[in-house]
Amino acid sequence: MAKAADFIPQKYSKTLESGSFTWSAPSNIALVKYWGKMEDQIPANPSVSFTLNNCKTVTTVSFSKKEDGAEFSFDLLFEGQPKEDFKPKILKFFERTVDYLPFLKDFHFTIDTKNTFPHSSGIASSASGMAALALNFMSIEKLLNPEMTAEYFNQKASFLARLGSGSACRSVKGKVVVWGKHAEIEGSSDLFGVEFPENIHTHFDNYQDTILLVDKGEKQVSSTIGHDLMNGHPFAERRFEKAHENLSKLKTILQNGDIEEFIKIVESEALTLHAMMMTSLPYFILMKPNTLEIINKIWKFRNETKIPVCFTLDAGANVHVLYPENVSVEVLQFIQDELVGYCQNGQYICDRVGDGSQLIMNN
Numbered sequence: 001m002a003k004a005a006d007f008i009p010q011k012y013s014k015t016l017e018s019g020s021f022t023w024s025a026p027s028n029i030a031l032v033k034y035w036g037k038m039e040d041q042i043p044a045n046p047s048v049s050f051t052l053n054n055c056k057t058v059t060t061v062s063f064s065k066k067e068d069g070a071e072f073s074f075d076l077l078f079e080g081q082p083k084e085d086f087k088p089k090i091l092k093f094f095e096r097t098v099d100y101l102p103f104l105k106d107f108h109f110t111i112d113t114k115n116t117f118p119h120s121s122g123i124a125s126s127a128s129g130m131a132a133l134a135l136n137f138m139s140i141e142k143l144l145n146p147e148m149t150a151e152y153f154n155q156k157a158s159f160l161a162r163l164g165s166g167s168a169c170r171s172v173k174g175k176v177v178v179w180g181k182h183a184e185i186e187g188s189s190d191l192f193g194v195e196f197p198e199n200i201h202t203h204f205d206n207y208q209d210t211i212l213l214v215d216k217g218e219k220q221v222s223s224t225i226g227h228d229l230m231n232g233h234p235f236a237e238r239r240f241e242k243a244h245e246n247l248s249k250l251k252t253i254l255q256n257g258d259i260e261e262f263i264k265i266v267e268s269e270a271l272t273l274h275a276m277m278m279t280s281l282p283y284f285i286l287m288k289p290n291t292l293e294i295i296n297k298i299w300k301f302r303n304e305t306k307i308p309v310c311f312t313l314d315a316g317a318n319v320h321v322l323y324p325e326n327v328s329v330e331v332l333q334f335i336q337d338e339l340v341g342y343c344q345n346g347q348y349i350c351d352r353v354g355d356g357s358q359l360i361m362n363n
């Protein structure tokens, strides 16, 4: 079984002066939710997500050798402009990963990042952002250690992304990604995400996710605080067991294509996540009235039409509407006719399942 120490490199065989890489990494949407963690983003329960295709972060990291190797040195640009308020997060990433990336103090880095989704849309960019950053550093490490295997590259990229922001480890590779040790998922680990190791039924090919932007405001509860609220939570232990059970069921469903059962697990997971927040101390309600209006409309539409559309939620008010590709026309019409009115400024984002990160440029 992989251990954190496996990601501490031996002495590098090559040296480097300067260079630059660009990676894109997608956002992901959890079907079984990660909520609750131990130290170093070790999850309290396993989770599984669909990788998205259109909501991405694209990050260029340029590096040049510096003389003094005592401190971290980097500039942070957002869409080409200096962005001081993003720096503390990046500095934390450097501090958490330096044992595994000992070259971090040897270079000055310029990190230029942008998202393909609107800023302050309420869509968290931490997963895609941390994954894109981790992949760039792995590309640099690969120059220092060209013998590295593709498997090690991806595992370590996911491992590093996890240290940046837990769910970011599910944004490296694969359409469906499992993170967290689960007895029935081969190769699963608390340290990094793995591609779902079984065949996925064609019903889930190109599965659609339309993200309804209900509330684009700042998150009321940061995910760090949210995870902490699971410590000593009265229902925590049962919830963690339930996540294992739901992942077992979803493992079968993803293989046999039973969308009716898929819907039950996915909606129950979303509501359980919010139930955990409502029953913690302090307690929070992150859904807005329009979130509930949308959920009720989806249930009514599904009942009346038998079209298998369902929802999931993040730790916020936005609604992810999930459905198979072959009902896209009907569902998009339904969204236009009945749901757009509940979105802030009528905004929504059409996305679908994608394959994971991509190397865009290598200089």
Ligand code: PMV
Pocket (backbone or CB within 6 Å): 029, 030, 032, 033, 034, 035, 047, 124, 126, 165, 166, 167, 168, 223, 224, 273, 314, 315
């Ligand atoms: O990766 P974090 O610490 O931002 O936590 C993400 C938590 C949820 O989005 C609510 C669930 C999940 O598994 O992605």
